[in-house]
Amino acid sequence: MVKVVSPLIPSLITILALTKDVLAQNNAENCILQLPTNPLTAEGLSTPFILVKGSCDQNNPNHRVFVEATIFDPNTKTFSVYLPLVINEGTQPAIEPVVPTLPQNAVVSLWVRAKANSITLTGSTQTCVEASCNAPAFFSAVQAADEGQGIIIPHVGYDKMGRPCPTTRFFGVIARTTYLQTNGGQFAQATEANRNALKQFTEISSGSDNVRKSAFSERALGCTPLQAPSMMEQGVMLSSMALNELFNNQPSLNKANTYRRGGRKHSTGGNFRKRSSHSSGSGVDCLAVANIPPPAVDIDNTTVNTKFGPLSAVDRELVRKVRLATLWELPMAREATQRAELRKVKQISAAIEAQHVFLDAAVDGVVQQMVIDMPTEPNTLQKCFIADIQAQSGIDYDMTFVKWLRFAHGQVFESIATVRGTSQNTVIRSFAETANMFVLGHMQLLESTGLTQSLSFPAPPPVKKPVKKPSRPTEPPA
Numbered sequence: 001m002v003k004v005v006s007p008l009i010p011s012l013i014t015i016l017a018l019t020k021d022v023l024a025q026n027n028a029e030n031c032i033l034q035l036p037t038n039p040l041t042a043e044g045l046s047t048p049f050i051l052v053k054g055s056c057d058q059n060n061p062n063h064r065v066f067v068e069a070t071i072f073d074p075n076t077k078t079f080s081v082y083l084p085l086v087i088n089e090g091t092q093p094a095i096e097p098v099v100p101t102l103p104q105n106a107v108v109s110l111w112v113r114a115k116a117n118s119i120t121l122t123g124s125t126q127t128c129v130e131a132s133c134n135a136p137a138f139f140s141a142v143q144a145a146d147e148g149q150g151i152i153i154p155h156v157g158y159d160k161m162g163r164p165c166p167t168t169r170f171f172g173v174i175a176r177t178t179y180l181q182t183n184g185g186q187f188a189q190a191t192e193a194n195r196n197a198l199k200q201f202t203e204i205s206s207g208s209d210n211v212r213k214s215a216f217s218e219r220a221l222g223c224t225p226l227q228a229p230s231m232m233e234q235g236v237m238l239s240s241m242a243l244n245e246l247f248n249n250q251p252s253l254n255k256a257n258t259y260r261r262g263g264r265k266h267s268t269g270g271n272f273r274k275r276s277s278h279s280s281g282s283g284v285d286c287l288a289v290a291n292i293p294p295p296a297v298d299i300d301n302t303t304v305n306t307k308f309g310p311l312s313a314v315d316r317e318l319v320r321k322v323r324l325a326t327l328w329e330l331p332m333a334r335e336a337t338q339r340a341e342l343r344k345v346k347q348i349s350a351a352i353e354a355q356h357v358f359l360d361a362a363v364d365g366v367v368q369q370m371v372i373d374m375p376t377e378p379n380t381l382q383k384c385f386i387a388d389i390q391a392q393s394g395i396d397y398d399m400t401f402v403k404w405l406r407f408a409h410g411q412v413f414e415s416i417a418t419v420r421g422t423s424q425n426t427v428i429r430s431f432a433e434t435a436n437m438f439v440l441g442h443m444q445l446l447e448s449t450g451l452t453q454s455l456s457f458p459a460p461p462p463v464k465k466p467v468k469k470p471s472r473p474t475e476p477p478a
Contacts, residue, residue: 030116030118030120031051031052031055031056031063031116031119032052032055032119032120032122033050033051033067033086033114033119033120033122034052034089035123035124035125035128036049036050036124037123037124038124039084039110039123039124039133040069040108040110040127040133040134042099042102044124045082045084046084046096046097046099046100047084047097048084048087048093048097049065049067049084049085049086049087050086050087050088051063051065051086051088051089052089053089053090056114056116057088058086058087058088058187061115061204063114063115063116064204064206065086065113065116065119066086066112066113066179066205066206067083067084067085067111067112067113068081068082068083068084068110068113068240068241069081069082069109070109070240071100071102071107071108071231072106072109072138072142072145073103073105074106074107074145075103075104075105077145079228080228080229080230081227081229081230081231081238081239081240081243082230082232083177083189083190083230083238084097085187086179088185091185093187094194095188095189095194095197095198097188097189098189098191098232101231107134107137107138108134109133109139109242110128110132110133111131111135111241111242113241115206119131121133138242178205178206179203179204179205180195180198180201180203180204181202181203181204183200183201188201189232191233192236193233226243226244226246227239227243228240286381286404300313300316301313304370306369306370308370308427308428309423309425309426310424311370311372311428312424314418314419314422315423316373317415318412318416318428318431318432318435319366319367319372319374320372320373320374320375321415322359322362322363322412322435323360323375324375325356325359325408325412326356326359326363327376327378327382328378328382328386329356329405330356330357332385332386332389332401332405333350333352333353333356334349335390336349336389336397336398336401337349337350339393340397341398342398344448344449345401348445348446348448352405352442352445355441356438358438359434359435362431362435363431365431366427366428369427370427385404385405385407385408388400389401398449398451399453402446402449402452403452403453403455403456405446406443406446407456407457407458409443409446410443410456410457412435413436413439414461416432416436416439417436419432420432420433420436
């Protein structure tokens with residue numbers, strides 16, 4: 001059997017795991033991380049950062065906190081990366097961290113990531129804003145060097161399909177910080193020397209948009225993240241949040257400015273109110289558009305024989321529907337990561353955007369093997385959805401975004417089930433299974449926001465009543 005998405009299977013597993021992470025409800029509310037004295041110096045970086053007892057536990061996968069430092073040398077105009085160690089309060093590192101050798105006049109930035117809903121920094125936090133430290137000075141130094149043409153930030157590049165590689169600036173897919181955990185609950189930096197010394201350990205890694213970028217883009221799409229030498233061991237290159245942000249590509253200004261301020265946006269709550277209207281910003285009723293019969297055109301209902309089995313009109317239509325979904329849902333999910341009011345909506349939008357990149361790659365895999373005419377722009381109904389979402393702001397934006405994406409996913413989900421149950425084409429059946437995983441995951445993500453309403457769900461198909469056969473008349477008694 002030919003598996004269309006076989007090159008993507010490791011990434012698909014990771015994507016589904018990320019969906020589960022977004023849906024998880026057992027993350028700690030707030031972790032408190034104590035920074036060492038002078039955290040931007042070599043001594044400070046190599047002093048363990050302390051996870052305060054009673055707030056979070058580094059041994060708990062839902063509580064873990066990770067720190068990374070990106071260093072810019074203004075003299076040589078080069079970068080390097082160092083990963084400070086985080087340990088629980090009252091414990092000692094399994095192996096003492098490496099003391100880095102910082103260049104003269106080095107500009108050091110710190111970035112903190114946590115599995116908890118929020119992170120509070122204590123200790124020497126004079127240069128810190130929310131979850132990063134010294135970020136404005138770092139980006140200012142890099143910008144000054146770049147304007148002097150002394151530093152070259154490479155273009156983000158293009159994937160295997162000729163599209164720009166995803167970057168952190170779009171929240172779509174964003175470097176991974178890794179520590180070694182011993183069976184006794186101690187931690188060490190993830191260097192080869194420490195691996196050899198500890199013998200028995202578990203690698204733990206941060207989960208973030210950066211993981212998606214490095215893991216998904218590099219393996220499946222042929223994209224390579226910007227990397228710099230590790231200050232913990234020679235011959236090792238590492239990526240980082242700051243380096244990913246420096247890629248020369250069209251920026252998302254909201255995110256770029258957020259990073260340069262050194263923090264993450266915190267959404268504020270509001271009064272949730274249901275919108276009674278389902279019209280777009282231009283006054284068009286999107287549900288009315290959905291009920292308009294398609295134009296009368298010659299539809300190719302023929303079945304084509306391929307080496308993978310018969311390719312029916314219904315098979316081809318599913319592939320087109322999935323491409324149509326990506327044409328509008330991917331850019332809208334990307335926009336929602338910046339415009340959404342609620343943090344939860346930003347999170348699920350980032351996951352949906354990242355997954356649509358791979359779903360679109362699966363479509364390309366089918367089209368490369370069998371001839372299917374594909375759409376190049378959203379249809380009339382999808383354009384109505386886009387107009388309605390973009391016309392909103394605040395919580396109304398979030399509710400309209402969730403409403404129409406959940407509505408659209410519900411429509412295509414029925415087609416996926418039909419094709420998986422009826423197709424005789426092995427490639428199409430495999431594609432339907434992939435689409436099913438993604439679309440089901442997206443519906444779960446959208447429903448997890450608590451913003452779905454009655455209009456978020458397509459009307460169920462009518463139940464077909466069985467046709468009763470007329471009973472045979474009985475002969476009258478003689």
